[in-house]
Amino acid sequence: MHSRDDVAEHGGVRSVLRTLDLLSLFTEETSQWSVRELSEASGLAKTTTLRLVSTLERSGLLWPTGSGNYAPGPGLLRWSRLAGSAWQPTPAARQVMGDLVRRCGETVNIYVRSGLHRVCVAQQEGPQNLRHVVRVGDELPLWSGAASRILLAAADDALLERVVAAAPHRTSAAELRSRIDRARADGCAVTHGERERGASGIFAPVVDEKGSVVAAIGIGGPTPRFTDDAVRRFAAHVRTAAQEVSRAGVTAHLPGRAEA
Amino acid sequence: MHSRDDVAEHGGVRSVLRTLDLLSLFTEETSQWSVRELSEASGLAKTTTLRLVSTLERSGLLWPTGSGNYAPGPGLLRWSRLAGSAWQPTPAARQVMGDLVRRCGETVNIYVRSGLHRVCVAQQEGPQNLRHVVRVGDELPLWSGAASRILLAAADDALLERVVAAAPHRTSAAELRSRIDRARADGCAVTHGERERGASGIFAPVVDEKGSVVAAIGIGGPTPRFTDDAVRRFAAHVRTAAQEVSRAGVTAHLPGRAEA
Numbered sequence: 001m002h003s004r005d006d007v008a009e010h011g012g013v014r015s016v017l018r019t020l021d022l023l024s025l026f027t028e029e030t031s032q033w034s035v036r037e038l039s040e041a042s043g044l045a046k047t048t049t050l051r052l053v054s055t056l057e058r059s060g061l062l063w064p065t066g067s068g069n070y071a072p073g074p075g076l077l078r079w080s081r082l083a084g085s086a087w088q089p090t091p092a093a094r095q096v097m098g099d100l101v102r103r104c105g106e107t108v109n110i111y112v113r114s115g116l117h118r119v120c121v122a123q124q125e126g127p128q129n130l131r132h133v134v135r136v137g138d139e140l141p142l143w144s145g146a147a148s149r150i151l152l153a154a155a156d157d158a159l160l161e162r163v164v165a166a167a168p169h170r171t172s173a174a175e176l177r178s179r180i181d182r183a184r185a186d187g188c189a190v191t192h193g194e195r196e197r198g199a200s201g202i203f204a205p206v207v208d209e210k211g212s213v214v215a216a217i218g219i220g221g222p223t224p225r226f227t228d229d230a231v232r233r234f235a236a237h238v239r240t241a242a243q244e245v246s247r248a249g250v251t252a253h254l255p256g257r258a259e260a
Numbered sequence: 261m262h263s264r265d266d267v268a269e270h271g272g273v274r275s276v277l278r279t280l281d282l283l284s285l286f287t288e289e290t291s292q293w294s295v296r297e298l299s300e301a302s303g304l305a306k307t308t309t310l311r312l313v314s315t316l317e318r319s320g321l322l323w324p325t326g327s328g329n330y331a332p333g334p335g336l337l338r339w340s341r342l343a344g345s346a347w348q349p350t351p352a353a354r355q356v357m358g359d360l361v362r363r364c365g366e367t368v369n370i371y372v373r374s375g376l377h378r379v380c381v382a383q384q385e386g387p388q389n390l391r392h393v394v395r396v397g398d399e400l401p402l403w404s405g406a407a408s409r410i411l412l413a414a415a416d417d418a419l420l421e422r423v424v425a426a427a428p429h430r431t432s433a434a435e436l437r438s439r440i441d442r443a444r445a446d447g448c449a450v451t452h453g454e455r456e457r458g459a460s461g462i463f464a465p466v467v468d469e470k471g472s473v474v475a476a477i478g479i480g481g482p483t484p485r486f487t488d489d490a491v492r493r494f495a496a497h498v499r500t501a502a503q504e505v506s507r508a509g510v511t512a513h514l515p516g517r518a519e520a
Binding site: 012013014015016017019020023024026027028031032051052055056058059060061063065066071072073074075076077078079080081082083084085086087112114115117119120121135136137138139208252253 | 272273274275276277279280283284286287288291292311312315318319320321323325326331332333334335336337338339340341342343344345346347372374375377379380381395396397398399468512513
């Protein structure tokens, strides 16, 4: 038996997660949705969707466009400013990223782990036209990619099981663990076409003063430019950059962060 | 009597609003909070606060800084990009704002109404050092300011009652209504020190093709620069700018918006 408060509490967290999921459907490419479309895409009942959309509209996070559709609301602008200031790379980190772009000629990204994802929190674009495009704020899965192997350095078995469970193909936690261990031994991780055919990446750990991994810094680009020779050269630059950023700190909040 | 679903549903919306309220406590100036501080500032019980903070952390919207504090999370970066693209002023609107800055020498803002607030959605800063600083994304009250009188043009009595109820001093809906009517007759609203001593503003309506007000565009600055002569001159420029933006549209979502 549940008391009324228990039920409300349980439903409360669920509603918060559902509301955030609805908001996640809005992207730059698909920025307008009707309640019916949101209901279909989320799998939520239409009445539930309508109730959550109304709440989001009331909070300024969704905006009625007048044609029965909803678009991202002006309330997001405040959070935009907040995210910008909280996750602004330090000038030193920005400098290291710029140097790494110049040395490798590839796009430089910094990722952090957020739950079962890695999130790109900083980027310096490479000079070439053929690029592996990831945007700041993008959430990518942890079951693939060089940055993931770095960010999972301290992961326990339970986390690895959840990570591989999210993968579309069969992969084992033991296999992922051995790749993570290999990356730790090498001081960096190198992947080719692991999630996306033709995309390569080299990432190294940014650590806090306790040696815990707080972020992964590295480069990504098309596999044909990641020849064996280039990988050796790039890997050395990426490791150096990671050490420099570890000393300088990534953002105001990242140095000294205890690993969760 | 409520069924379990009713209770959960009711608690659900409440939890969503509480969660967003917690997130609103994070500002650029106060970007780190402990659960205890959040509980005190929000008036929520510590267990409730902890549960909502955990949900926000799980969603990447809050980030544990390792010292028991929380900071804005990397999940906000995606919303930042979304807000930026949805609320990016059209090139034409940007041009009009730039012209208005050059003609008046004051900071230009565009506001929209979101519930009981007006939100600054676009800004072009003026050239002078003494400025009235409002930032894009700031939510200001509707009971004061020239922009509010413009945005409330189509407000019914119920909305005006809610607006004046939020004001810190006693003011009547009838009084606010007469100021709104006056602004409509004049084609713009002028205020001096209404909310903040020494701050003046002149705003005019941006309308859609049906003539409904969708936004307010205008200038704000220190009252000593808003002499009678300047106000006459500025008002003419602000009205012209509003007509130009009404034709051009403010952002991708604002033209053709039916008034709620």
